[in-house]
Amino acid sequence: MTAGADASQRTPTWKKVIRDPQAAITIGLLAAIFLIGALTPLIAPHGPNDADLSMVNAPVGTSGYLLGGDESGRDIFSRLLHSINTAAISALIGTTVALIVGVTGGLVGGYFNRATQSITEWTFALLMTLPGVLLLIILMPVTGGDYRATMFVFGFLLAPGIYRIVRNLVLGVKNELYVDAARVSGLGNVRILGRHVLSIVRGPIIIAAAFMAGSAIAVQSGLAFLGVGSTEIPSFGAMISSGFRNLYVAPAQFLWPSLLLGVITASLVLLGNALRDTLEGSKPKAKKVGAGQRVVADVERDGPTDPDALLVIRDLGIAYPGVDGAPNEVVRGVNLSLAPGDVLGLVGESGSGKTQTAFSTLGVLPSEAVITGGSIRFDGRELLGLDDTSMAALRGSAIAYIPQEPMSNLDPSFRVGSQLVEGLRAATSMPRKDAKARVIALLDRCGIVDPQRTFDAYPHEISGGMAQRVLIAGAVASRPKLLIADEPTTALDVTVQAEILDLLRDLQHELGMAVLLVTHNFGVVADICDRIAVMKEGEIVENGAAEEIFGAPRHEYTRMLLGSILDEDAVRTDPPAAVKGVAS
Numbered sequence: 001m002t003a004g005a006d007a008s009q010r011t012p013t014w015k016k017v018i019r020d021p022q023a024a025i026t027i028g029l030l031a032a033i034f035l036i037g038a039l040t041p042l043i044a045p046h047g048p049n050d051a052d053l054s055m056v057n058a059p060v061g062t063s064g065y066l067l068g069g070d071e072s073g074r075d076i077f078s079r080l081l082h083s084i085n086t087a088a089i090s091a092l093i094g095t096t097v098a099l100i101v102g103v104t105g106g107l108v109g110g111y112f113n114r115a116t117q118s119i120t121e122w123t124f125a126l127l128m129t130l131p132g133v134l135l136l137i138i139l140m141p142v143t144g145g146d147y148r149a150t151m152f153v154f155g156f157l158l159a160p161g162i163y164r165i166v167r168n169l170v171l172g173v174k175n176e177l178y179v180d181a182a183r184v185s186g187l188g189n190v191r192i193l194g195r196h197v198l199s200i201v202r203g204p205i206i207i208a209a210a211f212m213a214g215s216a217i218a219v220q221s222g223l224a225f226l227g228v229g230s231t232e233i234p235s236f237g238a239m240i241s242s243g244f245r246n247l248y249v250a251p252a253q254f255l256w257p258s259l260l261l262g263v264i265t266a267s268l269v270l271l272g273n274a275l276r277d278t279l280e281g282s283k284p285k286a287k288k289v290g291a292g293q294r295v296v297a298d299v300e301r302d303g304p305t306d307p308d309a310l311l312v313i314r315d316l317g318i319a320y321p322g323v324d325g326a327p328n329e330v331v332r333g334v335n336l337s338l339a340p341g342d343v344l345g346l347v348g349e350s351g352s353g354k355t356q357t358a359f360s361t362l363g364v365l366p367s368e369a370v371i372t373g374g375s376i377r378f379d380g381r382e383l384l385g386l387d388d389t390s391m392a393a394l395r396g397s398a399i400a401y402i403p404q405e406p407m408s409n410l411d412p413s414f415r416v417g418s419q420l421v422e423g424l425r426a427a428t429s430m431p432r433k434d435a436k437a438r439v440i441a442l443l444d445r446c447g448i449v450d451p452q453r454t455f456d457a458y459p460h461e462i463s464g465g466m467a468q469r470v471l472i473a474g475a476v477a478s479r480p481k482l483l484i485a486d487e488p489t490t491a492l493d494v495t496v497q498a499e500i501l502d503l504l505r506d507l508q509h510e511l512g513m514a515v516l517l518v519t520h521n522f523g524v525v526a527d528i529c530d531r532i533a534v535m536k537e538g539e540i541v542e543n544g545a546a547e548e549i550f551g552a553p554r555h556e557y558t559r560m561l562l563g564s565i566l567d568e569d570a571v572r573t574d575p576p577a578a579v580k581g582v583a584s
């Protein structure tokens with residue numbers, strides 16, 4: 001792992017938030033304002049409703065009336081301080097109620113069965129149809145004009161927004177395997193919701209809370225401006241309304257509460273945006289290149305090249321956004337080189353980054369993957385940053401691929417032959433008749449007993465071993481320079497595995513193609529590879545000729561993997577080629 005990625009993984013969320021200048025400034029401003037609000041009893045010279053008729057419309061700077069007096073002779077400065085607290089309490093009540101109602105509804109509606117979901121959907125849809133601010137005004141006789149009761153009701157009106165966010169997130173994660181695993185391991189629904197599901201929705205909830213706090217303050221001020229509710233309560237809205245009436249007499253009366261209200265609501269909205277960037281990882285902006293592959297770092301197109309190598313991977317890094325949005329590097333500083341006609345085994349335990357390395361070469365990483373740096377040069381051409389069309393032209397012609405699960409790579413709706421012919425024609429523009437002849441000849445060459453029958457069969461009519469032979473035939477049909485085989489024998493039984501490896505080895509000799517063989521099995525590597533690269537936790541830990549690595553493995557991890565050959569079913573009954581080479 002690079003130092004940068006390491007650091008970003010360990011950094012706690014709150015540290016990442018305050019490192020964002022927008023978040024730091026808005027949090028600082030809001031903290032200062034609300035702290036001053038909390039200190040009101042100590043610093044306010046007058047009560048919020050203390051009126052002195054001699055101070056009516058007193059100018060700014062009048063002794064004891066720092067910001068002057070309002071139309072009733074009340075101290076504007078003191079009223080501003082009290083209004084900060086009214087705003088804070090409004091935000092607190094509105095947001096808390098919305099979160100409790102919305103999050104609970106979303107968790108329940110998303111997680112439990114269809115009937116529960118219908119009830120929650122119906123309830124929140126009903127809440128959404130209620131006429132917002134108008135309802136708050138209509139309910140004044142019920143709330144008694146108390147802004148706290150009004151904000152309590154407003155919380156319910158805000159809840160559907162939270163409900164939708166949470167419900168959608170929960171629907172997305174509830175069928176994940178780790179949630180199933182938690183269920184199977186006996187965890188109750190409440191524990192699963194609390195531990196596995198709530199952690200996913202935490203980020204979006206925090207972001208929404210910032211926006212909701214802003215809208216609660218804005219609505220409370222709006223109602224007070226309209227004169228709805230108790231006139232005893234100091235609030236920005238009431239002060240703006242009073243200042244508005246006096247606009248031509250004392251314009252500053254209008255300015256102070258408007259300014260403070262603007263700073264508070266704008267800070268909350270900007271804070272929400274900054275939280276979204278940090279928690280949902282909308283930074284850094286990645287450039288979308290290649291077949292869905294995104295590169296954030298400049299690739300080294302002008303770096304030194306090895307003229308004898310067909311494929312040179314240098315310092316490759318691949319990352320995925322983690323749960324907290326920070327990039328999590330799954331491949332780091334990978335260097336590989338493959339000469340024409342060479343067979344390189346990429347070995348390592350599950351999750352070590354083999355497939356990601358192979359997929360980046362094929363240009364088929366998932367769209368959420370980001371290439372953080374490095375270079376992949378094939379036949380003298382840089383692949384990172386190639387556009388979709390150029391990459392698609394290379395795939396299936398100069399670079400071919402054999403997958404782990406042969407059956408899932410054949411479309412059940414089409415006959416085997418038509419799929420192979422289509423692929424070959426896309427890569428070579430060969431006439432249909434010639435393509436068909438080549439495919440049948442290749443099916444024969446790949447050990448299929450009745451090639452015409454297999455050509456006409458649907459995928460479900462052939463066995464797994466045959467399907468893998470079909471895919472190998474399809475992969476080599478365009479005579480690629482490089483064949484990438486990702487665990488090509490793992491899904492097959494042991495006898496078929498050996499036959500497929502024999503076939504791959506023979507085809508590799510006949511066609512002189514280079515092969516990048518991805519596997520976790522050293523037995524397979526020993527059978528076919530000239531060179532070996534061992535991957536562990538996203539990095540290459542050992543790389544060299546097969547004889548050297550089998551004869552004198554340097555890395556402890558390689559020794560451990562080699563030891564495990566003895567524990568696995570032998571792929572072949574005769575000793576592996578590389579081992580024989582060492583022994584003799």
Ligand SMILES: Nc1ncnc2c1ncn2[C@@H]1O[C@H](COP(=O)(O)OP(=O)(O)OP(=O)(O)O)[C@@H](O)[C@H]1O
Binds near residue numbers: 320348349354355520
């Ligand atoms: N779409 C994805 N989102 C996030 N992480 C991913 C994604 N795909 C793969 N990874 C992570 O990348 C790491 C490397 O995966 P990779 O598939 O390359 O492993 P592998 O060595 O090929 O293992 P296996 O043989 O099990 O496929 C793993 O930790 C995996 O969790």
